[in-house]
Amino acid sequence: MTEEVHWQRLAAELDRIAASGRQVDFWLRDDDAAEPTVALDRLLSLVDRHGLAVVLAVPPALTGEALARRLDGLVHVSIAVHGWAHRNHAPPEEKKQELGAHRPRAAVLHELELGYDRLRTLFPVGFVPMLVPPWNRIDKSLLDALPEIGFTVLSVFGPEKPSPFKLANTHVDVMDWRGTRGCRDHASIVADIITRFRQVCGDVEERADQKGRTIGVLTHHLVHDEGVWAFLEKLFAATSRHPACRWLAGREITTAR
Numbered sequence: 001m002t003e004e005v006h007w008q009r010l011a012a013e014l015d016r017i018a019a020s021g022r023q024v025d026f027w028l029r030d031d032d033a034a035e036p037t038v039a040l041d042r043l044l045s046l047v048d049r050h051g052l053a054v055v056l057a058v059p060p061a062l063t064g065e066a067l068a069r070r071l072d073g074l075v076h077v078s079i080a081v082h083g084w085a086h087r088n089h090a091p092p093e094e095k096k097q098e099l100g101a102h103r104p105r106a107a108v109l110h111e112l113e114l115g116y117d118r119l120r121t122l123f124p125v126g127f128v129p130m131l132v133p134p135w136n137r138i139d140k141s142l143l144d145a146l147p148e149i150g151f152t153v154l155s156v157f158g159p160e161k162p163s164p165f166k167l168a169n170t171h172v173d174v175m176d177w178r179g180t181r182g183c184r185d186h187a188s189i190v191a192d193i194i195t196r197f198r199q200v201c202g203d204v205e206e207r208a209d210q211k212g213r214t215i216g217v218l219t220h221h222l223v224h225d226e227g228v229w230a231f232l233e234k235l236f237a238a239t240s241r242h243p244a245c246r247w248l249a250g251r252e253i254t255t256a257r
Contacts, residue, residue: 006187010238013194017201018244024197026239027248028054029155029170030219031082031132034062036070042229043221047076050236053249054078057132057155058123060115061085068122078250079123080130080155084111088135099138108142113149120150128250130155130168153254157218159199168253170216171196174228183227186234193235214248 017024028047033040033056047054053076058067061084071077088096089103099108112131120127129152131138136157143165146154153168160167172192176184196215217235219228239245 003186006190007234007238010190010194013197014239014242014244017197018242022201023244023246024201025214025246025248026217027168027214027250027253028052028217028219029057029080029132030054030221031057032086032220032222033058033067035064035066037222039221039224040070043219043224044074044077046229046232046236050240052076052236052240052247055080055128055130055155055250055253057082058119059083059086059134060118063119063122065122071123071126074126076249077126078128078130079119079126080128080132080250081112081115081119081151082132083134084115086134095137096135097137097139098134099142101139101141105141105145108139109145109149112142112146112151116149116151126250128254129153130250130254132156155216168214168216170218172215173218174231175218175220175223181223182225183231186227186231189231214253 014024030043043054055078056071057080059082071079083098085098087098090097090100091102094100099112116129129150131146131151131153132155138154138156143154143163146165151165153166154163155168155170157170157173159171160169172189174183174189176182193215200214219232240247
């Protein structure tokens with residue numbers, strides 16, 4: 001099966017959704033921005049060319065005025081809190097975590113509060129009260145304290161599960177972390193998007209009243225290979241002006257009910 005066939009399948013699914021009079025909401029979350037780079041410039045140029053928005057998850061301890069100056073005036077770029085220093089505190093036998101139960105709860109929350117205040121100061125226009133835990137992991141005992149800091153949304157990876165805190169997750173990862181550490185096979189990524197369509201929309205003809213059709217795409221601009229850039233170009237071209245699609249900005253995600 002040629003690659004073109006997979007994009008034709010995506011187009012057919014979108015046409016089907018549009019024919020029902022419905023829309024699916026996409027959003028783009030890109031992790032680990034800390035300073036201006038050629039890769040960041042490429043990402044910003046790509047989303048701007050297609051008229052899209054992006055949420056950059058920024059580790060507060062690793063960033064500063066240089067990134068603030070680079071993003072100044074870019075209304076389509078939102079800034080979320082990516083933990084504190086993107087530092088692993090879990091032992092080698094466990095999965096990596098910065099926001100786990102390996103340190104005193106008060107210490108972790110203090111760092112999150114520092115990070116929230118730092119990014120809100122550096123990025124007064126683009127800042128959104130979204131917490132993106134490094135490695136998409138956070139200890140549940142921290143959730144009840146997030147509103148006290150100011151967070152309104154938590155974003156991890158995978159289908160949203162019952163949670164005491166509002167979730168706006170990513171669902172489609174372009175990176176092959178366990179294999180090549182480059183781009184996943186394009187057909188597999190497209191298949192994930194179509195699967196997500198069906199999870200959130202079901203049969204669009206029979207479930208036209210169903211709400212909540214967000215599809216979060218997760219990227220990491222610093223490690224993209226040419227396969228990732230090519231995939232994003234095709235995805236944005238296929239969806240940015242399709243009547244079945246709406247690409248959300250960070251403000252829309254954090255304020256929506």
